[in-house]
Amino acid sequence: MNAITFENISKYYPSTEVQASDNVSFSIRKGEIHAICGENGAGKSTLMNILFGLERMDSGRILINEEEVTLRNASDALAHGIGMVHQHFKLVPSFTVAESILLGTEEKPFISKKSEVEAVRELSEKYSLPIDPSALIDTLPVGMLQRVEILKMLIRNVEILILDEPTAVLTPNEVGPFLDTLRNLKERGKTIIFISHKLQEVLDASDRITVMRKGKFIGTKESKETNIYELADMMVGRKVLLSVDKKPSVPGETILSVENINVTSSSGLKILDNVSFSVRRGEIYGIAGVSGNGQEALIKAIAGEVQVRSGVIRISGKEVQNLSVEQKRKAGMAYVPEDRVHVGLNVEASLLDNSLLGYEDEKCFKKGMFLDEKKLRERAEKMISDYQIYGSSVDGLVSKLSGGNMQKVVLAREFEHVPDLLIVEQPVRGLDVGSIEFVHKAIIEERDKGTAVLLVSVELDEILSLSDRVGVMYSGSLAGELSGDEINETNIALLMVGKKGGVE
Numbered sequence: 001m002n003a004i005t006f007e008n009i010s011k012y013y014p015s016t017e018v019q020a021s022d023n024v025s026f027s028i029r030k031g032e033i034h035a036i037c038g039e040n041g042a043g044k045s046t047l048m049n050i051l052f053g054l055e056r057m058d059s060g061r062i063l064i065n066e067e068e069v070t071l072r073n074a075s076d077a078l079a080h081g082i083g084m085v086h087q088h089f090k091l092v093p094s095f096t097v098a099e100s101i102l103l104g105t106e107e108k109p110f111i112s113k114k115s116e117v118e119a120v121r122e123l124s125e126k127y128s129l130p131i132d133p134s135a136l137i138d139t140l141p142v143g144m145l146q147r148v149e150i151l152k153m154l155i156r157n158v159e160i161l162i163l164d165e166p167t168a169v170l171t172p173n174e175v176g177p178f179l180d181t182l183r184n185l186k187e188r189g190k191t192i193i194f195i196s197h198k199l200q201e202v203l204d205a206s207d208r209i210t211v212m213r214k215g216k217f218i219g220t221k222e223s224k225e226t227n228i229y230e231l232a233d234m235m236v237g238r239k240v241l242l243s244v245d246k247k248p249s250v251p252g253e254t255i256l257s258v259e260n261i262n263v264t265s266s267s268g269l270k271i272l273d274n275v276s277f278s279v280r281r282g283e284i285y286g287i288a289g290v291s292g293n294g295q296e297a298l299i300k301a302i303a304g305e306v307q308v309r310s311g312v313i314r315i316s317g318k319e320v321q322n323l324s325v326e327q328k329r330k331a332g333m334a335y336v337p338e339d340r341v342h343v344g345l346n347v348e349a350s351l352l353d354n355s356l357l358g359y360e361d362e363k364c365f366k367k368g369m370f371l372d373e374k375k376l377r378e379r380a381e382k383m384i385s386d387y388q389i390y391g392s393s394v395d396g397l398v399s400k401l402s403g404g405n406m407q408k409v410v411l412a413r414e415f416e417h418v419p420d421l422l423i424v425e426q427p428v429r430g431l432d433v434g435s436i437e438f439v440h441k442a443i444i445e446e447r448d449k450g451t452a453v454l455l456v457s458v459e460l461d462e463i464l465s466l467s468d469r470v471g472v473m474y475s476g477s478l479a480g481e482l483s484g485d486e487i488n489e490t491n492i493a494l495l496m497v498g499k500k501g502g503v504e
């Protein structure tokens with residue numbers, strides 16, 4: 001029995017002139033875990049938004065349990081047992097977990113605070129999704145927020161749960177338990193649709209996989225009968241290199257030097273404890289570590305988003321520890337932050353404006369007192385074509401781009417600079433396989449042009465394949481540094497748990 005059937009679904013966006021859904025037909029079986037894959041901008045989120053009643057299709061039919069339905073809004077979808085957790089969460093920071101989960105289920109206005117908390121606790125136990133019902137949303141890590149979003153759907157008794165890139169925001173140690181949650185939901189009879197760019201995880205977790213490309217349905221495969229190469233090929237329409245080629249580095253002078261920096265939290269907790277290291281021109285320095293061991297604070301301190309309590313940071317010899325992100329950019333730094341949508345972009349502005357964000361004062365973009373409109377426009381157009389930013393013109397709003405294409409706007413802007421120091425956090429988060437290949441090549445090219453690259457990634461594979469040297473963070477300190485042949489999974493893993501002696 002099919003839980004969902006898509007029949008000839010089409011959707012055109014006039015504002016961006018994109019055919020986001022092009023006569024798409026396929027089915028989701030009841031009780032299966034069905035993954036949807038495809039390049040950035042392939043139309044995955046659009047199709048799911050149509051199913052959740054958030055977007056109207058131009059033509060086509062949707063069948064739920066073999067019967068045609070009309071989905072005008074999310075309440076219609078919920079009434080038909082369909083729930084969705086979005087790519088970017090939509091929770092109110094000042095609410096508690098219980099309030100967030102129950103928001104909108106006001107059939108029982110008389111329900112007391114205590115029983116709200118009870119109801120949420122019961123639900124979280126039933127589905128093995130432990131959470132503190134009275135915690136405040138803005139104090140929770142991303143993995144927990146996701147749990148809140150899932151519980152919010154489950155309390156509405158949904159039978160079909162749509163998850164848009166649920167694992168993109170999780171750390172590697174959170175992914176395993178999350179996939180167990182999916183299996184657990186399946187065992188309880190739920191149907192799961194999830195979108196992901198991580199092909200290995202898709203193969204491990206799903207029963208079947210559907211691939212989309214440029215708004216079209218390409219095919220559905222049984223997960224047991226396919227592999228990452230076939231999937232990558234179906235997605236991109238060509239063979240994709242799933243590993244990177246790079247020449248040995250030729251390091252030059254020291255660009256970034258970090259000496260004994262210390263960072264404490266507002267409550268006086270030590271976050272960074274005397275960290276020292278340096279990055280030279282022409283090398284990629286990877287920072288690895290189990291998340292929560294200080295690497296986020298380290299990068300934010302170097303980039304200028306977090307204040308250091310003591311210690312010295314130099315870029316090309318100049319002391320910069322007290323400078324802001326903007327001032328450091330002037331000193332030769334480019335920075336691709338982890339949270340690109342909130343920190344790296346102004347989504348309500350055009351691609352053109354975003355291609356310049358943070359660099360408006362640079363002389364090379366000016367003609368007299370004003371911005372050189374023509375030059376900037378050409379530059380933005382070149383970025384769009386080089387980075388294959390698909391789905392909008394230079395004047396289009398960034399908010400209309402797909403999630404992955406938003407990421408590319410930030411990458412293009414920061415890479416375009418040929419900075420002395422390039423800091424990249426989680427460079428390929430949310431990117432499709434073809435774009436990952438492209439971004440990895442671009443990082444290596446930056447290195448070969450003589451940039452000092454500081455890379456932070458929770459993906460060990462990415463650290464292994466790109467870094468010339470690796471620093472491993474443990475408990476706020478640098479547990480060790482590896483270079484050349486020492487860089488391997490075992491050595492990094494030992495340092496990640498604080499075992500310094502493990503490295504010969």
Ligand SMILES: Nc1ncnc2c1ncn2[C@@H]1O[C@H](COP(=O)(O)OP(=O)(O)OP(=O)(O)O)[C@@H](O)[C@H]1O
Pocket residue numbers: 013015016018019020038039040041042043044045046047390391392400401402403404405430
């Ligand atoms: N509200 C909108 N208005 C105009 N165009 C849109 C809108 N939403 C999406 N699009 C366009 O439709 C196309 C498909 O977008 P969609 O978000 O479905 O892609 P996706 O497959 O989810 O990609 P990603 O992996 O990057 O999240 C994109 O080219 C996007 O620019």
Ligand SMILES: [Mg+2]
Pocket residue numbers: 044045046087164402403404
């Ligand atoms: Mg999407």
